[in-house]
Amino acid sequence: MPGSHQSPPAAHASALYARIDEEVQARAAGLWDIGLRLHATPELAFDEHRAAALLTDELERAGFTVRRGVAGMPTAFVADFGSVPRPRVALLLEYDALPELGHACGHNLIAAAGLGAALALRTALDDETRRGSGGTLTVVGSPAEEGGGGKVAEVAAGVFDDVDAALMFHPGVHDWSWAPLTAQVEVAVAFHGRAAHPTGNPTEGVDALAALIQLFTALDVLRRRLPAGSHIQGIVTDGGRATNIVPAYARGAFGLRGATTAALDDLVDEVRRCAEGIAAATGTRAEVARSTGGYRHFRDNDVLSGRFARHLAAAGITLGPPAAGVYLGSSDIGDVSAVVPAIHPFVAVMGPGGADHTPEFAEAAASERGRRTMLAAARALARTAADVLLEPGLCERSWACWRQKAAAGL
Numbered sequence: 001m002p003g004s005h006q007s008p009p010a011a012h013a014s015a016l017y018a019r020i021d022e023e024v025q026a027r028a029a030g031l032w033d034i035g036l037r038l039h040a041t042p043e044l045a046f047d048e049h050r051a052a053a054l055l056t057d058e059l060e061r062a063g064f065t066v067r068r069g070v071a072g073m074p075t076a077f078v079a080d081f082g083s084v085p086r087p088r089v090a091l092l093l094e095y096d097a098l099p100e101l102g103h104a105c106g107h108n109l110i111a112a113a114g115l116g117a118a119l120a121l122r123t124a125l126d127d128e129t130r131r132g133s134g135g136t137l138t139v140v141g142s143p144a145e146e147g148g149g150g151k152v153a154e155v156a157a158g159v160f161d162d163v164d165a166a167l168m169f170h171p172g173v174h175d176w177s178w179a180p181l182t183a184q185v186e187v188a189v190a191f192h193g194r195a196a197h198p199t200g201n202p203t204e205g206v207d208a209l210a211a212l213i214q215l216f217t218a219l220d221v222l223r224r225r226l227p228a229g230s231h232i233q234g235i236v237t238d239g240g241r242a243t244n245i246v247p248a249y250a251r252g253a254f255g256l257r258g259a260t261t262a263a264l265d266d267l268v269d270e271v272r273r274c275a276e277g278i279a280a281a282t283g284t285r286a287e288v289a290r291s292t293g294g295y296r297h298f299r300d301n302d303v304l305s306g307r308f309a310r311h312l313a314a315a316g317i318t319l320g321p322p323a324a325g326v327y328l329g330s331s332d333i334g335d336v337s338a339v340v341p342a343i344h345p346f347v348a349v350m351g352p353g354g355a356d357h358t359p360e361f362a363e364a365a366a367s368e369r370g371r372r373t374m375l376a377a378a379r380a381l382a383r384t385a386a387d388v389l390l391e392p393g394l395c396e397r398s399w400a401c402w403r404q405k406a407a408a409g410l
Contacts, residue, residue: 013390016124017311020382023120024375031378032371034058035112039366042097045144048075051095052141055115059139062119071157075143076150078159081122082136085162087395089388090138090340091118091381092168092333094145104362105146106171106349109374113169114139116378121385135389138163142332151332152293155339164395165304165343165388166336169377171365172328172346173354177309177319178300179344182229182257183264184330185294188237189215189275192285195248205246209239211282212250218274219254229259229327230267253291257330261296261338262409296334299405301341303398304384308343311383315376319345338406341398343384349373 024031038051052068052075060066064079082088093114094107103109118139125134140159143150160166170179191212196205219232226232234254240247254271258264272288279286309319322328333344350364364370387394 016386016390017383019124020120020386021379023123024116024379024382027116027119028375031112031116031374034115035108035371035374036366038095038108038111039103042102043095044099045096045146045148046073046075048095048143051075051111052077052143055093055095055111055141058115059118062122064118064122064139071150071153071159073143073150073153075141076154077141079118079139080136082125082134084135087135087164087389088138088162089135089165089167089385090140090160090163091385092151092166092336093139093141094168095141096144096146098146098357101357101359102362103365104357104359106356106361106365106370107145109171109349109365109370109377110168113374113377113381116375117381117385120378121382124382124386125389137385137389140166145332149293149295149332149335152295152335155335160336160340163340165301165341165385165398167304167308167343167381167384168333169308169345169347169381171349171370171373172356173348173350173352174322174346175317175319175348176322176346178305178322179298179331179333179346180322180327181298181334181344182231182259182327182330183261183295183297183334184255184257185264185268185290186292187254187256187268187271188251188289188291189254189271190249190251190287191279192287193246193248193283196246198244198246202246206248206283207246208250208284209247211278211284211286212236212239212252214278214282215252215275218278219271222270222274226267227259227263228325229257230263231255231257232267232271257327259297259327260409264294264297295330295332296338298331298334298344299337299342299402299410301337301343301398301401303394303401304341304388305343305345307387308345308380308384311380312345312347312376315379317347317373317376319347341402347373347377
């Protein structure tokens with residue numbers, strides 16, 4: 001929890017917001033250039049060397065103390081500014097791209113907006129830090145959101161241990177104040193049987209592939225009664241080697257999602273019970289294991305996301321709640337939100353008829369609307385971070401919100 005800190009009067013806060021806005025505007029051309037450079041040279045998970053170098057060089061020139069290669073990842077970094085340890089607010093930067101599609105998830109805009117917020121707030125906070133207030137502003141560079149979970153590794157390495165708020169935005173096709181992101185994991189199910197010739201000695205065979213096919217059938221029945229937000233999708237990864245041999249081994253990979261981490265754990269247990277029941281019925285042996293670490297569900301912090309939405313409204317963008325019953329995949333920001341108050345609003349860069357992870361979204365991430373959205377998000381992120389650092393009671397209220405949701409499993 002943060003230590004005590006003093007807030008400027010309302011007039012001073014307004015002046016601080018104005019200073020932030022001025023600083024973002026003064027850097028607008030440079031920030032957009034960075035966004036376009038990232039867009040033009042997309043790098044995949046854990047290979048974002050140019051992006052990490054570009055961003056850390058900018059932060060270092062601005063007076064941040066930069067640590068590269070954190071959490072055992074060469075393209076991860078942490079940059080700090082401030083002499084008062086707490087409160088500490090973290091701005092999260094993502095910069096990995098998608099195979100063949102490039103920045104079709106708009107991570108170039110996430111990185112540029114987070115960088116812009118950090119640079120603007122660092123300048124605006126100079127007077128506050130001289131007075132001994134202002135806490136610490138941290139920038140966390142997190143690689144491999146699209147696959148590999150850089151933030152999961154950073155959480156495990158303690159990067160967020162002393163953080164009081166983690167802030168980022170995500171470009172999208174909706175203007176939503178928070179992200180309905182599910183927990184997810186990939187589960188591998190293997191069946192072991194006994195090989196035999198299907199006509200020469202058919203009674204000696206124990207068909208592992210037949211068992212796997214039965215599992216698909218059972219999971220299709222299970223799928224019909226899953227709660228909202230839960231999902232199963234599977235593929236066969238090994239179904240045998242020859243048509244004239246009863247397969248002794250078969251394997252499937254199953255992507256599982258749950259609206260909450262607890263719901264996902266329940267679903268994994270159900271898949272395991274299905275596999276074990278089928279193994280008992282078919283005389284095979286089943287192995288069920290999580291083949292990826294997975295992501296936790298995202299826990300929105302109402303206190304902070306409401307503040308971000310208010311600041312974004314000053315730029316003429318109104319955020320509303322997500323559409324009921326709609327879930328938009330998963331992200332390693334969920335693991336961050338499991339340990340600290342966090343926000344992950346969606347701000348549209350194209351209309352609701354579009355979708356991310358498409359060539360059209362990649363174009364939107366380098367469009368004029370993308371530029372306007374990035375700059376508006378940078379201002380709102382910096383203003384929200386300033387509130388966390390300087391407004392008495394805000395950290396406490398956001399932590400209280402976090403504890404309440406954690407206790408309820410939300």
